[in-house]
Amino acid sequence: MSPVVCNGQSVELSEEGFLVDPSLWNEELAVLLAKAEEGLDQLTDDHWSVIRFIRGHFVANNNAPMVRSICKTTGVPLKRIYELFPSGPAKGACKLAGLPKPDGCV
Amino acid sequence: MPELDELESRLDALTEADFQQGLEVFRGKLKKAEASYLNSCVHCGLCASSCHYHRMDSTLENIPAHKLELISSVFKRNFTTMGRIAPGLVGAKPFDREMAKAWIDAVFGRCSLCGRCSINCTIGIALPKIFRAARAALGAMGLVPPDLQATVDNSLLHGNNMAVTKQDWVETVQWIEEELQLETGDPGAKLPLDKQGAKFLFTVNPREPKFFPLSLQASAKVFWAAKEDWTLASDGGWDLTNYGLFNCNDEQAGTITKHLVDAMARLGCKTLVIGECGHGYGAARWEGPEWLRKSYPFEVKSILELMDEYVRDGRIQLDPSKNTAPVTLHDPCNLVRHGGICEAQRRVLRKATTNFTEMTPNRVENFCCGGGGGQLAMARYKQRRIQSGGMKAEQIKASGAKVVVAPCHNCIDQLMELNKEYQLNVQIKTVAEMVAEALIPNP
Numbered sequence: 268m269s270p271v272v273c274n275g276q277s278v279e280l281s282e283e284g285f286l287v288d289p290s291l292w293n294e295e296l297a298v299l300l301a302k303a304e305e306g307l308d309q310l311t312d313d314h315w316s317v318i319r320f321i322r323g324h325f326v327a328n329n330n331a332p333m334v335r336s337i338c339k340t341t342g343v344p345l346k347r348i349y350e351l352f353p354s355g356p357a358k359g360a361c362k363l364a365g366l367p368k369p370d371g372c373v
Numbered sequence: 374m375p376e377l378d379e380l381e382s383r384l385d386a387l388t389e390a391d392f393q394q395g396l397e398v399f400r401g402k403l404k405k406a407e408a409s410y411l412n413s414c415v416h417c418g419l420c421a422s423s424c425h426y427h428r429m430d431s432t433l434e435n436i437p438a439h440k441l442e443l444i445s446s447v448f449k450r451n452f453t454t455m456g457r458i459a460p461g462l463v464g465a466k467p468f469d470r471e472m473a474k475a476w477i478d479a480v481f482g483r484c485s486l487c488g489r490c491s492i493n494c495t496i497g498i499a500l501p502k503i504f505r506a507a508r509a510a511l512g513a514m515g516l517v518p519p520d521l522q523a524t525v526d527n528s529l530l531h532g533n534n535m536a537v538t539k540q541d542w543v544e545t546v547q548w549i550e551e552e553l554q555l556e557t558g559d560p561g562a563k564l565p566l567d568k569q570g571a572k573f574l575f576t577v578n579p580r581e582p583k584f585f586p587l588s589l590q591a592s593a594k595v596f597w598a599a600k601e602d603w604t605l606a607s608d609g610g611w612d613l614t615n616y617g618l619f620n621c622n623d624e625q626a627g628t629i630t631k632h633l634v635d636a637m638a639r640l641g642c643k644t645l646v647i648g649e650c651g652h653g654y655g656a657a658r659w660e661g662p663e664w665l666r667k668s669y670p671f672e673v674k675s676i677l678e679l680m681d682e683y684v685r686d687g688r689i690q691l692d693p694s695k696n697t698a699p700v701t702l703h704d705p706c707n708l709v710r711h712g713g714i715c716e717a718q719r720r721v722l723r724k725a726t727t728n729f730t731e732m733t734p735n736r737v738e739n740f741c742c743g744g745g746g747g748q749l750a751m752a753r754y755k756q757r758r759i760q761s762g763g764m765k766a767e768q769i770k771a772s773g774a775k776v777v778v779a780p781c782h783n784c785i786d787q788l789m790e791l792n793k794e795y796q797l798n799v800q801i802k803t804v805a806e807m808v809a810e811a812l813i814p815n816p
Contacts, residue, residue: 335541
């Protein structure tokens with residue numbers, strides 16, 4: 268997949284559009300991925316609280332959080348998560364938070 | 374692409390012993406009848422138009438008979454007299470680095486093991502069986518795409534394919550129970566964990582607790598309405614998936630199957646109920662006893678069969694006017710063509726909706742969504758997966774449906790991507806979600 272250019276730096280994406288190197292993530296990159304991958308022109312406060320929680324969980328635990336933790340911690344209701352991220356928590360929210368693609372049927 | 378490099382460097386490192394090991398495993402997987410298929414193709418070409426890969430990209434490499442040819446040429450060279458004496462005359466070819474690479478591309482990269490070629494084959498060659506034997510051979514040589522293998526390893530190490538911890542699973546079940554109680558207004562609505570001696574042990578796809586628990590809530594709501602005696606296992610044996618079906622390592626597949634068998638024994642349940650999942654049903658219902666080399670002391674059913682019985686026996690009442698948008702149904706290959714569960718979901722949907730339309734073709738002639746056979750787990754083939762899914766996207770568009778029901782979580786994920794890539798503007802749901810929506814609460 269073609270790389271995204273963020274602050275003059277070229278950042279490589281996997282075939283699935285996930286960051287090849289998750290450590291390169293920053294919030295500007297999340298904005299660019301939101302537009303390129305999810306068609307989102309603007310990220311609301313709800314988007315950001317979900318993205319920041321997922322990112323923090325990943326940095327601490329090296330995996331994606333359960334959607335339950337996302338809802339309980341951010342206060343964003345489950346159905347709203349699917350509206351915020353049309354590709355869902357994995358291919359939408361986790362991708363924007365710079366996580367690698369989760370294993371399994373996703 | 375770090376992963377691609379990983380496979381390439383593994384190819385570079387192959388020794389003669391690795392190739393011999395691969396050949397041995399390949400030979401061991403083929404029964405006599407299947408070996409005879411390797412010399413049976415009459416090159417009629419019917420398989421080409423039956424394959425969604427070839428329908429969406431008509432290169433030679435996408436013709437199932439061509440994929441078969443790659444495999445039979447190696448078989449002839451190594452296991453037939455004429456192939457050894459006069460390889461050039463019979464199209465026999467050595468198993469070398471380039472051939473191994475071509476096998477990977479053919480059986481992992483251009484096949485979802487959907488079996489549509491096989492049922493349309495003039496002489497009924499069991500192509501998926503042969504492609505699975507080739508995958509097993511490649512596996513013995515360490516040539517399974519790493520992300521597919523990682524999904525199997527998760528199941529072996531953690532008891533489920535997304536490495537969900539027991540605590541996370543149990544907390545999610547409890548959370549969904551609270552949600553179900555809010556939804557139904559019944560504090561007695563439960564998602565029972567480890568209920569000893571329950572009639573049914575219900576199993577789910579880890580994707581549900583991890584990211585998409587509304588389908589679990591819907592299934593639980595149906596059980597609640599039917600007053601069913603059911604349970605979930607808290608630890609080991611709640612995950613219905615088995616990617617051993619896709620890496621084709623029968624020993625690993627058997628170990629994963631044993632998680633379910635052990636949970637059934639531990640909890641003393643009568644029937645193992647497989648949630649809405651194609652490969653999980655095929656693996657548990659049909660392949661599991663083969664992998665374990667013994668029959669189960671219990672029966673296996675799909676939740677689709679249970680819902681069909683609930684409707685038939687009047688244990689649940691449905692109001693189809695709750696689902697009036699045009700609905701169509703996707704037939705997961707492992708559930709329908711390979712699995713034999715074909716009519717139950719249709720009977721249920723006709724009772725739960727007012728505007729049900731079939732896709733064309735359907736049932737055993739359905740087209741794969743493009744995400745089967747482990748394709749969803751192998752990132753390197755994403756473009757082909759989306760392109761080959763174009764066949765399904767065309768079918769959905771032609772149906773005019775606004776809701777696509779797919780009784781398989783793997784298919785659902787692929788359909789969600791097709792929805793985006795091909796701008797289908799549809800909603801994608803499980804059968805249980807449609808039923809849960811239409812349920813008339815018991816008096």
